Amino acid sequence: MTPPDGAASGAVAREEMRTTTCYMCACRCGIRVHLKDGAIRFIDGNPDHPVNRGVLCAKGSAGIMHQHSPAKLTAPLRRVGPRGSGQFEVISWDDALATATQWLSEIRWRDPRALAFFTGRDQSQSLTGFWAQQFGTPNFAAHGGFCSVNMAAAGLYTIGGSFWEFGEPDWERTRYLLMFGVAEDHDSNPIKAGIGKLKARAGTKFVSVNPVRTGYSAVADEWVPIRPGTDGAFVLALVHEVL
Numbered sequence: 757m758t759p760p761d762g763a764a765s766g767a768v769a770r771e772e773m774r775t776t777t778c779y780m781c782a783c784r785c786g787i788r789v790h791l792k793d794g795a796i797r798f799i800d801g802n803p804d805h806p807v808n809r810g811v812l813c814a815k816g817s818a819g820i821m822h823q824h825s826p827a828k829l830t831a832p833l834r835r836v837g838p839r840g841s842g843q844f845e846v847i848s849w850d851d852a853l854a855t856a857t858q859w860l861s862e863i864r865w866r867d868p869r870a871l872a873f874f875t876g877r878d879q880s881q882s883l884t885g886f887w888a889q890q891f892g893t894p895n896f897a898a899h900g901g902f903c904s905v906n907m908a909a910a911g912l913y914t915i916g917g918s919f920w921e922f923g924e925p926d927w928e929r930t931r932y933l934l935m936f937g938v939a940e941d942h943d944s945n946p947i948k949a950g951i952g953k954l955k956a957r958a959g960t961k962f963v964s965v966n967p968v969r970t971g972y973s974a975v976a977d978e979w980v981p982i983r984p985g986t987d988g989a990f991v992l993a994l995v996h997e998v999l
Contacts, residue, residue, distance in 0.1 A: 769793055775802055780815040782907070783807065783946060787816060796823050811945040860891070868892030875899070927953045935972060936965030936980075937987055951975065965990065 786805020
């Protein structure tokens with residue numbers, strides 16, 4: 757029989773666990789990353805995190821695939837062939853930073869507003885925006901989506917932050933939950949846990965506004981079907997009645 761790796765030399769594998777947050781959706785569930793000799797073995801939920809309390813969906817568990825993806829870049833690359841040829845060479849970080857700073861310093865000296873850049877989703881837009889302002893250019897943008905604008909606006913007015921990582925609904929004191937415009941593949945486990953608390957407590961009501969009665973709407977105390985695309989009219993009608 758062949759002994760396990762490290763057994764012949766008597767080496768002991770070093771195992772450790774790091775806590776962080778999941779970036780597979782906007783929920784930002786707390787996760788634990790288990791490592792062996794510095795390599796990720798698996799990911800599970802963090803039971804001490806206030807949002808998901810240890811529960812993790814399949815997307816979160818699959819986050820390890822980002823680390824092991826064959827398409828992941830492990831070093832800076834410099835194009836050596838015609839544009840679009842896919843020919844690159846590996847360079848050091850020092851060379852990459854020297855090249856970038858040379859380009860940027862020339863632009864900043866001439867006219868910083870000549871620089872325009874665009875970042876992808878979840879790439880620290882607040883920091884890149886701050887950097888752009890210090891550089892002197894107003895021409896920066898980042899990926900965004902209307903799918904979460906409603907949540908961000910409501911979060912700013914209620915819990916002081918635009919996403920779940922800055923807080924969560926006050927499930928313990930909620931008496932009336934009105935839900936509409938919810939993508940059920942985002943924040944699924946924490947919302948399920950919260951709705952479960954409401955359903956188990958007397959004196960609460962859960963109302964779901966959705967064109968179809970699936971998912972959360974199927975377990976709501978009251979389902980309000982509306983035409984697709986009329987959410988805005990519905991909200992304005994509510995505001996009119998309340999005010």
